[in-house]
Amino acid sequence: MASYTSRLSVHGIEKSYPGIKALDDVSFEVRPGEVHGLLGENGAGKSTLLNVLSAVISANAGEIRIDGELADLNTPNDSRAAGIAMIHQELQHIPELNVAQNLFLGHPLTKAGGLLVDRQMQYARAREVLQDLDPNIDPRTPIRELKVAQQQIVEIARALLYDAKIIAMDEPTSSLTPTEFESLAALIAKLSAKGVSIIYVSHKMGEVFRVCQRATILRDGRFIATVDLSETSEAEVISRMVGRELQHEAHVSHASTRTVLRVQNLTDGRMIRGASFVLHQGEVLGIAGLVGSGRTELMRLVAGIDRASGGTIEVNGTRRTFHVPRDAIRAGIGLVPEERKKDGIVRDRSVASNLALPCMDRFSAHGLIRSGYLRQEATREMSGMKLRPLNVNRAIGQFSGGNQQKAIIGRWLAADVDILLFDEPTRGIDIGAKSEIYHLIERLASEGKSIIVVSSELPEILRLSDRVMVMREGEIAATLDGADITEENIAAHAIPQSQNGGAERAAEYAGAEK
Structure with a gap:
């Protein structure tokens, strides 16, 4: 040698x-x-x-x-x-x-x-x-x-x-x-x-x-x-x-037939054109598609961050109009954003403070924050999510990406929302934390929460989803369920075969995470 x-x-x-x-x-x-x-x-x-x-x-x-x-x-x-x-x-x-x-x-x-x-x-x-x-x-x-x-x-x-x-x-x-x-x-x-x-x-x-x-x-x-x-x-x-073997468990559906969210002909005048879909109680609806297909833009409309120029949103049978994110939160919708560090946390504030952001009135009395109660509830919430280390007084920016993600999810549980939108939930998160996030999403679905997961990783979409909605160029190209949920089918709808090189790009997309 x-x-x-x-x-x-x-x-x-x-x-x-x-x-x-x-x-x-x-x-x-x-x-x-x-x-x-x-x-x-x-x-x-x-x-x-x-x-x-x-x-x-x-x-x-x-x-x-x-x-x-x-x-x-x-x-x-x-x-x-x-x-x-x-x-x-x-x-x-x-x-x-x-x-x-x-x-x-x-x-x-x-x-x-x-x-x-x-x-x-x-x-x-x-x-x-x-x-x-x-x-x-x-x-x-x-x-x-x-x-x-x-x-x-x-x-x-x-x-x-x-x-x-x-x-x-x-x-x-x-x-x-x-x-x-x-x-x-x-x-x-x-x-x-x-x-x-x-x-x-x-x-x-x-x-x-x-x-x-x-x-x-x-x-x-x-x-x-x-x-x-x-x-x-x-x-x-x-x-x-x-330091341990990760469990690779098969997906188990907790979806019911009750519709909690109905979106019809939603348009933003720029990217999203006539999006229509439903979400059921206890369901995990995956959204797949290429970068730039409109997945994040659709989630921003549903979360009230951007205003729709047309179409309707119904939550539990009641039509809602979202002018600002607070309107969506009041309707029971919470977004776990794609850009966690930029849009999801206040880095220098504690985990407890970040958790309370959408529901500060719950932890206040006469205009003053009930700090002891906030710490107690934050500790209880984050203990169930296995925050490591379990120190809710520590600045959230000092935690790993996986633990920051847990705190953002905990925020929406503290706010008692029923519909959770996850945009790239495991981006930048290590293997162990990714497994924990998967189990957390499935636990929430089993408890009756309704969940939408946007992901660029096809194995993640297949692992978590009851149904899969495929987006292409701002439109919903297909909705797949059961045996039709395969990487090949998702890729085929994400990239038109008529497009120059479409078949090759579809094969590449389907095999990208293998």
Whole structure:
């Protein structure tokens, strides 16, 4: 076996905060040109470890070596100079600046003795580095006009400008389509062939097994194992991540024949055109379709966030008009939004405060919040949802994505709504928390709540749904039930076969999450 010097060697890294040990004696190594997965549930220590590598925070103990040499990483500039670059899940751009300006942000090329920015040189260097990545990206284009996949390429280009030897990618495909993921996978392979080492963080096991050679698994801040992915299975990796085997249970329907929501010819004048459907008590209605098919826009109309320009909504047989979200809440409808961090939580407020947002009057008397009662009820609600840690006084922004999602669901249970709209309920959530969310949705259905689930993941739609509504270009293309609910049928209705390349796109959509 050929000998080599590790591109990155991490040994005995520890990081503690008051009351918690985020990293406990973590060690692993990444080889030159290797694509190395970093896996674990939310809270396992992945983000903390990446922050140590990028010198955003300092470790309490341990050492980092790059190409065998001890690296003294005290500031992000030290990390960058050592050849480490980060591609964050939330891309680090200034939308109003163009591509070249973003590439050289903070480190402009200058002329006239450093007094002036050399824009022509920046454009030339930007064009040069982008040539191998995506020659269609014009360095003069404002970054806001690029697709997310192209913005990600700009981040990679920035890393290559500074001769990065190690690029860490944190959930790089959270906003990408399957086709865009394939393009990213090809780009990763190209970088790997040139000797660049990639640390790849993702909750999507299919992606990890597709692009990575080995993976290091963390759990509760501790190193569990480094595995060769060609010699293991997804089930074994997941079991090591969560410390237990997850139960893969068949879907059980709790739907009744009683209609609780009836939508007829709903239109918003832009995307949604004549949407009509019904939802029954205890039912889980899945909504599938491509990104841009109108799924989120439809949910925003039903939740009263956007106003309909035509059509009707009936709740329990009574016609309702929603001018603002409060009208929908009063009718018993609650939305768990797609953009959890932006639209679902107030990051710096406690779990208890976030839980009380739609029903503050329940926890108030004479204009004053009954803090003790709120904490008591929030603790009771979140205990049933297995909030970890069970501390409702802690800022919700300090919890993992899965726990934030539980708190948002708890909000609507505290408000006693009967209809719950879940838009991408497990996006950015780890394997273990995803299983818990599934069981929670099924428990709510069994208790008589009526649920709509919008998801881009077809296995998730199949796992949860009693019926499936497929949207295409702002319209409801089909409603499937029983044996007709298959990935192939969903894909066939989501993408017209008459469309150029439609059959191929449908096959890709159906197989995207396999």
